[in-house]
Amino acid sequence: MWGSLFAGEAEVWTLWMDPSFFTMGMWSIGAGALGAAALALLLANTDIFLSKSQKATLDYLEDIELKTLDTKPRIFKAKELWEKNGAVIMAVRRPGCFLCREEAAELSSLKPKLDELGVPLYAVVKEKIKTEVKDFQPYFKGEVFLDEKKMFYGPQRRKMMFMGFVRLGVWSNFFRARSGGFSGNLEGEGFILGGVFVVGAGKQGILLEHREKEFGDKVNPVSVLEAARKIKPQTLVSEKK
Structure with missing residues (x-):
């Protein structure tokens, strides 16, 4: 044994x-x-682990407090932006990000057509640090406001952390923006995802809501213009009455 x-x-x-x-x-x-x-x-590279978005309501957006970026800032309710003529609003993830600058430039290319429709173009940022907003404005042709409570990034705030750097879609977006000549920096918070809204005049409602699902997931400008054409300015409505 x-x-x-x-x-x-x-x-x-x-x-x-x-x-x-x-x-x-x-x-x-x-x-x-x-x-x-x-x-x-x-x-x-699937959407299984992506933050789930929750659609905003008009009541939610109307009550958001924004601040002007003047030397003497004014605090006001967001509904002022679209009350009369509607608005296209970009919630910027990070002004220094070259992907955000690319989307800002693309939205700004619509401005001549938006001006014809009488629809203003705005952006909101979640922080104001150094010269980041000033450096962003050559890419964006509308007014920029500060959303200190980050409400435009809600109601359910979504984040993409370092998982974004292993997503093929993000790398594709990187190469697209770089080849387009866009550059940027890493200043500021850049993980809370942004989006784009087209809001109708008065109580017309939200006509388009694009939520960034990953870094560089930009809105379709054709969809923005189509939604903007549906806006019915309050001045026209009051004239018909």
Whole structure:
């Protein structure tokens, strides 16, 4: 009995000392790690783990407090922006981000047509640091306001953390913006996702709500213009009455 037991231990020891056995074990561990990494990468590129957005209501947006960026700031309710003529509003994720600057420039390209419709173009930022807003304005042709409570980024505030840097869509957006000549910096908070709203005049409601699902997920400008054309200015409504 003892002889067979020692013989079995000797066989196991011999197997462990065999270089080919060690190599096979390491290969198996490596293959398992690669498989886990591939699965993680695959899951990161689906929408399973993305923050779920909650649609805003007009009542929610109307009550948001904004601040002007003048030397003597004025605090006002957001409904002032669209009360008479509606508005297109960009909730900027980070003014220094080259992806946000790209979207700002694209929205600004619509301004001549928005002006014809009488629809103003605005942006809100969640913080004012250094010269970030000033440096953003060459890309954005509308007025910019401060949303200190980050309400335009709600009702359910969404974030994309470092998972964004393994998403193929984000890298595609990076290359698109870079090839378009856009550059930026890393100043400020950039994980809370932004969006674009087209709001009708008075109580007409929200005609378009685009929520950024990942870094660089910009709104379709054609959709923005189509929504803006549906706005019925309050002046026209009152004239018909």
